[in-house]
Amino acid sequence: xSELIKTKGIVLHEMSIKDHDxxxxxxxxxxxxxxxFANGAKRAKSPLLAGTQPFVFGEFSVVENRNxxxxxxxxxxxxxxELRNDMFTLAYSLYLLExxxxxxxxxxxxxxxxxxxxxxxMTLKNGIHSGNIVKTVFQFRCMNMLGFxxxxxxxxxxxxxxxxxxxxxxxxxxxxxxxxxxxxxxxNEAIHVLRYIQQAPLKKLFHFKINDELLSEIECKVQTYxxxxxxxxxxxxxxxxxx
Ligand SMILES: [Zn+2]
Numbered sequence: 744x745s746e747l748i749k750t751k752g753i754v755l756h757e758m759s760i761k762d763h764d765x766x767x768x769x770x771x772x773x774x775x776x777x778x779x780f781a782n783g784a785k786r787a788k789s790p791l792l793a794g795t796q797p798f799v800f801g802e803f804s805v806v807e808n809r810n811x812x813x814x815x816x817x818x819x820x821x822x823x824x825e826l827r828n829d830m831f832t833l834a835y836s837l838y839l840l841e842x843x844x845x846x847x848x849x850x851x852x853x854x855x856x857x858x859x860x861x862x863x864x865m866t867l868k869n870g871i872h873s874g875n876i877v878k879t880v881f882q883f884r885c886m887n888m889l890g891f892x893x894x895x896x897x898x899x900x901x902x903x904x905x906x907x908x909x910x911x912x913x914x915x916x917x918x919x920x921x922x923x924x925x926x927x928x929x930x931n932e933a934i935h936v937l938r939y940i941q942q943a944p945l946k947k948l949f950h951f952k953i954n955d956e957l958l959s960e961i962e963c964k965v966q967t968y969x970x971x972x973x974x975x976x977x978x979x980x981x982x983x984x985x986x
Contacts, residue, residue: 745806754799755844775851781814798823835874837979845975856888882969891972912971
């Protein structure tokens, strides 16, 4: 008989199979990405219906059979259902799921990234920060967890800590003596915010205030840096450009 496996996780994606079944992608605490079949989960009375939707965080009981997993039960801790109340919040929330689905692998758990995703979704759910702030913080902190954290201590070429800097996709800050960059140097405030995002305990990650000008400065730099390391077509934010 197959053994029952229990793991905590967040549903990243759901796909319909036939008339009544689903296949979900779970970001699990113990096993990283898991592809799980949920038989009958589309039926209105199925006990698996509510627990197999994107964003659900809970305890998933599965059985393994010839390298595939079949879902037996979900105990929902948090459905994040409120993320669907606003189209923009939903778009940013789906973006986070898309990114995570892109960067994680099967049998490669990343508990810190799972916690970052949970905290980011909770911040969106509670309306603590707007979608673009959560996206930017998530992208930048995510770099740490994937091993691409930039060096923000000073110029990565000469060690200078007093010059004017920009963030370079080589992996950190560079100063204007070493690198003749054409874009505007970063403000000290922006570098300070990036250091905070990189180093703050996860529990306090979103405990800061930022004005629109500073946000647009770091949003642009972080997006460029992030796109250099994480490639992929993320469609969930396309809707934002149509308004
Ligand atoms: Zn330098």
